Amino acid sequence: MLIKIVQGNDKELEFSDVNVVIDVIRAFTFAHHAFIQGAKQILLVKTVEEAFELKKSNPSYLLAGEVKGRGIKGFDLDNSPSLISKYNLNGRSLVQKTTNGVNATLHALNTDIVFVTGYSNAKNTADYVKNLYCSINQDNSIHLVASHPSGDDDLACAEYIKGILEENIIESAKMVEKRIQASHVAEKFYDSERPEFKEEDIAICLKELESDFVMIVNQTNRVPRIERVDI
Ligand SMILES: O=C(O)[C@H](CS(=O)(=O)O)OP(=O)(O)O
Numbered sequence: 452m453l454i455k456i457v458q459g460n461d462k463e464l465e466f467s468d469v470n471v472v473i474d475v476i477r478a479f480t481f482a483h484h485a486f487i488q489g490a491k492q493i494l495l496v497k498t499v500e501e502a503f504e505l506k507k508s509n510p511s512y513l514l515a516g517e518v519k520g521r522g523i524k525g526f527d528l529d530n531s532p533s534l535i536s537k538y539n540l541n542g543r544s545l546v547q548k549t550t551n552g553v554n555a556t557l558h559a560l561n562t563d564i565v566f567v568t569g570y571s572n573a574k575n576t577a578d579y580v581k582n583l584y585c586s587i588n589q590d591n592s593i594h595l596v597a598s599h600p601s602g603d604d605d606l607a608c609a610e611y612i613k614g615i616l617e618e619n620i621i622e623s624a625k626m627v628e629k630r631i632q633a634s635h636v637a638e639k640f641y642d643s644e645r646p647e648f649k650e651e652d653i654a655i656c657l658k659e660l661e662s663d664f665v666m667i668v669n670q671t672n673r674v675p676r677i678e679r680v681d682i
């Protein structure tokens with residue numbers, strides 16, 4: 452198994468058998484909770500304009516995401532996992548536009564299969580990838596993409612997943628949680644002068660959840676979309 456950790460949201464990756472794109476704070480923690488709340492799929496777009504175009508032809512779509520961390524005028528939702536975990540999303544399709552997670556994923560499509568995850572679903576995802584791609588073929592190449600260019604939240608999670616895949620756990624779950632909380636990306640959520648960033652979001656990003664699915668990017672349509680695949 453050739454496992455490489457890559458950091459950044461715009462890296463053009465050479466082909467690998469599997470890509471796992473990680474965004475802890477907050478895009479794929481948000482996505483994980485959206486699926487738990489019943490979402491059917493999450494379409495991934497690069498720009499705000501593309502999101503509005505999709506909504507024009509599909510008025511039931513919910514637009515979600517951020518620019519510089521803040522919600523977008525005219526969108527239905529921002530990038531907050533604590534907010535989304537209060538919605539009933541049964542059967543709904545979302546469109547997601549975010550700085551790191553979504554952009555990194557759109558740059559990571561040169562592969563047979565793309566997973567996305569935050570920390571909340573990291574162990575599930577790592578176990579699934581390990582069973583399916585590591586046990587059978589030891590020659591498989593895997594990119595773990597820590598989507599924030601400098602955030603230790605995604606890097607810590609990537610190292611955690613690598614440890615599970617290689618059966619060599621250097622970073623314990625507790626250590627990873629500490630690194631996420633101490634990362635510079637988390638800072639603004641503890642800043643009382645920036646009330647738009649909620650501390651509650653970080654609490655959710657730090658919590659591993661028992662869930663029975665992984666998130667895989669379906670590339671068969673023009674717009675790539677995250678779907679839940681039961682495990
Ligand atoms: O909304 C977020 O948490 C981030 C943007 S920033 O790092 O807070 O500026 O977007 P994401 O794509 O979820 O990393």
Ligand SMILES: [Mg+2]
Nearest residue numbers: 474476477551
């Ligand atoms: Mg992030």
